[in-house]
Amino acid sequence: xxxxxxxxxxxxxxxxxxxxxxxxxxxxxxxxxxxxxxxxxxxxxxxxxxxxxxxxxxxxxxxxxxxxxxxxxxxxxxxxxxxxxxxxxxxxxxxxxxxxxxxxxxxxxxxxxxxxxxxxxxxxxxxxxxxxxxxxxxxxxxxxxxxxxxxxxxxxxxxxxxxxxxxxxxxxxxxxxxxxxxxxxxxxxxxxxxxxxxxxxxxxxxxxxxxxxxxxxxxxxxxxxxxxxxxxxxxxxxxxxxxxxxxxxx
Amino acid sequence: xxxxxxxxxxxxxxxxxxxxxxxxxxxxxxxxxxxxxxxxxxxxxxxxxxxxxxxxxxxxxxxxxxxxxxxxxxxxxxxxxxxxxxxxxxxxxxxxxxxxxxxxxxxxxxxxxxxxxxxxxxxxxxxxxxxxxxxxxxxxxxxxxxxxxxxxxxxxxxxxxxxxxxxxxxxxxxxxxxxxxxxxxxxxxxxxxxxxxxxxxxxxxxxxxxxxxxxxxxxxxxxxxxxxxxxxxxxxxxxxxxx
Numbered sequence: 147x148x149x150x151x152x153x154x155x156x157x158x159x160x161x162x163x164x165x166x167x168x169x170x171x172x173x174x175x176x177x178x179x180x181x182x183x184x185x186x187x188x189x190x191x192x193x194x195x196x197x198x199x200x201x202x203x204x205x206x207x208x209x210x211x212x213x214x215x216x217x218x219x220x221x222x223x224x225x226x227x228x229x230x231x232x233x234x235x236x237x238x239x240x241x242x243x244x245x246x247x248x249x250x251x252x253x254x255x256x257x258x259x260x261x262x263x264x265x266x267x268x269x270x271x272x273x274x275x276x277x278x279x280x281x282x283x284x285x286x287x288x289x290x291x292x293x294x295x296x297x298x299x300x301x302x303x304x305x306x307x308x309x310x311x312x313x314x315x316x317x318x319x320x321x322x323x324x325x326x327x328x329x330x331x332x333x334x335x336x337x338x339x340x341x342x343x344x345x346x347x348x349x350x351x352x353x354x355x356x357x358x359x360x361x362x363x364x365x366x367x368x369x370x371x372x373x374x375x376x377x378x379x380x381x382x383x384x385x386x387x388x389x390x391x392x393x394x395x396x
Numbered sequence: 397x398x399x400x401x402x403x404x405x406x407x408x409x410x411x412x413x414x415x416x417x418x419x420x421x422x423x424x425x426x427x428x429x430x431x432x433x434x435x436x437x438x439x440x441x442x443x444x445x446x447x448x449x450x451x452x453x454x455x456x457x458x459x460x461x462x463x464x465x466x467x468x469x470x471x472x473x474x475x476x477x478x479x480x481x482x483x484x485x486x487x488x489x490x491x492x493x494x495x496x497x498x499x500x501x502x503x504x505x506x507x508x509x510x511x512x513x514x515x516x517x518x519x520x521x522x523x524x525x526x527x528x529x530x531x532x533x534x535x536x537x538x539x540x541x542x543x544x545x546x547x548x549x550x551x552x553x554x555x556x557x558x559x560x561x562x563x564x565x566x567x568x569x570x571x572x573x574x575x576x577x578x579x580x581x582x583x584x585x586x587x588x589x590x591x592x593x594x595x596x597x598x599x600x601x602x603x604x605x606x607x608x609x610x611x612x613x614x615x616x617x618x619x620x621x622x623x624x625x626x627x628x629x630x631x632x633x634x635x636x637x638x639x
Contacts, residue, residue, distance in 0.1 A: 204483045207638040230485040240476035242406075244413040256402045257484045301480070 444521025534605025
């Protein structure tokens with residue numbers, strides 16, 4: 147971890163977050179903090195509880211126990227304030243299909259309190275950042291998967307939030323687009339606290355300052371990518387991942 | 397308030413972005429027109445009023461209004477857009493009210509488009525316009541009542557067909573409570589239930605409006621009724637949003 151990572155102010159605090167569905171515990175007592183300047187890669191196999199944790203962090207899902215705070219605002223008791231400073235890309239990047247790209251982003255900007263020229267500036271900023279200029283007037287449902295994901299990303303970045311929570315931001319993108327999104331995340335890193343979930347391990351090496359591995363709802367590792375790869379004799383993240391999440395020496 | 401209007405505006409334009417709006421309005425107008433002029437013997441009655449029009453309206457609404465509301469929440473949940481909507485900096489009740497207002501505005505548009513019938517009746521005779529306007533206010537209120545029920549049934553499920561059928565069923569219970577067939581039966585068997593039915597007899601209250609009677613009691617009833625179902629919607633969405 148670099149110096150900046152440890153001195154940046156804490157923007158995300160998660161304490162004992164737990165979610166049970168009936169007798170099944172999807173997320174089990176997860177705690178961590180993220181400081182400004184950090185990009186946390188949230189790793190784990192499918193069904194490990196990544197999306198559930200992110201949903202609770204965004205205030206969408208009510209936790210069974212524990213709490214999450216964004217810039218000190220509790221996402222449950224002070225939800226509107228927390229959501230105002232949060233950019234969230236939900237799993238699968240859902241958007242309103244019948245709206246045009248710019249119409250959808252204008253809607254999000256209005257809800258976030260922008261109006262007049264500022265509204266147009268924010269929408270233009272988000273469109274520029276995610277390279278959506280060419281499809282501005284197209285309806286979202288006619289777009290390819292990669293473009294749809296970028297529309298979701300544009301919505302999360304529109305208000306330049308200090309905290310970004312992105313659930314699989316590069317899923318469905320082609321290698322060039324993946325590269326662009328990673329560059330974007332790197333570029334934004336100094337000003338923000340960012341959590342991205344992924345199961346693409348190379349992404350952790352490429353953009354993350356820290357990796358949290360979650361398995362069966364529990365945090366099993368919270369370390370830098372370099373320290374993470376040290377955990378297996380082969381130094382390959384793939385092997386470390388399998389060792390941690392399958393509980394065997396792969 | 398601003399957020400409610402932004403949500404309502406988006407929702408209303410969503411109706412018109414698909415053929416749903418056109419299909420609904422055309423079927424509504426055709427059905428209302430046919431029922432009024434043919435089944436209602438509009439011309440044979442020889443009276444310059446809109447009674448046949450207003451008498452059929454609750455039943456047409458009963459069938460069509462749940463079709464407007466069935467997508468309100470069911471579709472958001474099915475497509476996952478609810479996660480986007482509810483992680484924007486708005487409160488849940490703002491979203492619920494905004495969506496309801498959009499559906500209500502849509503019904504108002506459909507009602508406004510029935511204006512040729514007013515022109516017809518004015519051309520044929522000298523109707524009491526006060527009664528007609530109060531009838532339209534009643535129509536808007538009964539539409540609102542059905543819409544609030546429909547919004548709650550839409551929040552119950554992610555399946556639009558189920559939301560529609562449940563909506564029609566619940567609205568039917570409230571509509572049927574006004575009819576002698578039901579009230580007489582209840583009077584004979586369970587007098588207590590007959591009293592309850594009379595209080596919730598939504599069509600009775602609507603008919604006051606169509607007779608030109610706007611009473612505070614009825615206005616309070618409709619406001620409370622709509623408020624209750626929207627509150628229920630909020631509870632249901634909150635409980636089920638992440639399922």
